Amino acid sequence: MLARLERQRGQTLPFWSFSILMLLTMLFFLSNYVNILGWHVRAQNAADSAATASLSVQANVYNEISTILYATAVDENRVRYLNQAILNTIYGAGGCDSTPGGSCDQNYRTLVTEYDQAVSAYQGNLQVLQEGNNFTEGGQQADEKKAIRAIGSDCSNFDCAFAFNVNTQTYAGQCQGKKCSGSPTEADVVTCHNVPYFAASLLHMTGQFQAIGRAAGVVAPIATESFDPGTAVNPSTNQVYQPVEAQWANAYPSAAYTVDYSGMKVNVNWYGVGHLRPWAGALQPSSMPCN
Numbered sequence: 001m002l003a004r005l006e007r008q009r010g011q012t013l014p015f016w017s018f019s020i021l022m023l024l025t026m027l028f029f030l031s032n033y034v035n036i037l038g039w040h041v042r043a044q045n046a047a048d049s050a051a052t053a054s055l056s057v058q059a060n061v062y063n064e065i066s067t068i069l070y071a072t073a074v075d076e077n078r079v080r081y082l083n084q085a086i087l088n089t090i091y092g093a094g095g096c097d098s099t100p101g102g103s104c105d106q107n108y109r110t111l112v113t114e115y116d117q118a119v120s121a122y123q124g125n126l127q128v129l130q131e132g133n134n135f136t137e138g139g140q141q142a143d144e145k146k147a148i149r150a151i152g153s154d155c156s157n158f159d160c161a162f163a164f165n166v167n168t169q170t171y172a173g174q175c176q177g178k179k180c181s182g183s184p185t186e187a188d189v190v191t192c193h194n195v196p197y198f199a200a201s202l203l204h205m206t207g208q209f210q211a212i213g214r215a216a217g218v219v220a221p222i223a224t225e226s227f228d229p230g231t232a233v234n235p236s237t238n239q240v241y242q243p244v245e246a247q248w249a250n251a252y253p254s255a256a257y258t259v260d261y262s263g264m265k266v267n268v269n270w271y272g273v274g275h276l277r278p279w280a281g282a283l284q285p286s287s288m289p290c291n
Contacts, residue, residue: 035198036209043213046151046162046191048275051217053147054166054187055273059219062271065129070268072125074229074242074261079122081245081259082115162191162213163291167279185219188279192290210290214278222272230261 089096089108096104151158167188191213229241242261 032198035195036211039193039195039209039211040213042159043162043191043193043211044215045213046159046164047189047213047215049158050151050164050166050189050191051187051215051275052273053151054189055185055217055219057147058185059271059273062219062269066268066270068125068128070266072122072129073264073266075118075122075125077261077264078245078259079115079118082111082118086111086115161291162193162211163289165190165192165289186216186276186279187218188214188216190214194290216276216278217273218276219271219273221269222274223270225266225268225270227266228262229264229266 086108087093089104089111092104096107151160151164153160191211193211194208195211196208227241230244232241233239234241242264244261245259
């Protein structure tokens with residue numbers, strides 16, 4: 001009887017061996033699955049970051065232009081008031097002393113000097129705007145490519161394990177899928193890395209898989225501010241954005257120079273980079289170089 005029981009216990013050895021083998025096999029495939037999943041998450045994160053970085057230059061340019069346009073509108077408003085003040089002084093309006101050498105002559109000279117300074121500031125804003133408009137599509141794309149190269153080479157700050165493939169041409173909806181001219185406002189990015197299977201060397205396996213991520217970004221307005229700079233309060237200073245600029249010339253019954261911005265309306269767009277559905281056929285991951 002005892003010998004029979006011992007023989008039965010020995011029959012469980014194959015089952016234990018098979019179970020351990022199955023468990024190891026499951027652990028192997030589970031480890032590979034987790035490794036594959038982790039690398040694909042890394043690839044997608046890299047693609048998302050690259051799509052955003054490639055368009056950040058363009059978004060910054062648009063925001064700078066919005067700021068300069070606001071400053072230009074303020075300077076233009078000041079120039080108009082100064083021009084009217086000069087005309088008032090020429091015709092003796094407001095009660096200034098129009099006799100030779102009187103206060104009208106003094107105010108005129110002072111107002112012309114101030115007018116010249118205001119026009120110079122206005123022209124400076126126009127020059128900066130022109131420089132922004134002179135950014136060519138190739139120049140902007142060059143800056144975007146510099147950003148991508150930084151992501152792919154600066155390993156101290158970025159994950160540079162991947163090959164980055166970027167298309168920053170503009171494919172707007174109104175172009176029916178055809179390449180449009182103008183500044184690139186969309187970017188399609190594919191990231192790729194050849195990764196060996198986890199623990200493949202233990203089983204003498206030489207296979208590998210491609211960790212691929214893909215993302216597209218677009219520059220678009222994310223906020224619009226509409227306000228009256230003469231009455232709207234700046235939360236940082238608790239003062240209106242553009243207070244009244246009172247008369248500084250020689251005093252007489254009517255102010256020679258007062259700029260009131262309360263009738264000025266401003267609409268300012270602020271731009272950011274958002275995610276976009278990748279373009280159909282713009283970049284084919286299967287044909288992209290891979291690290």
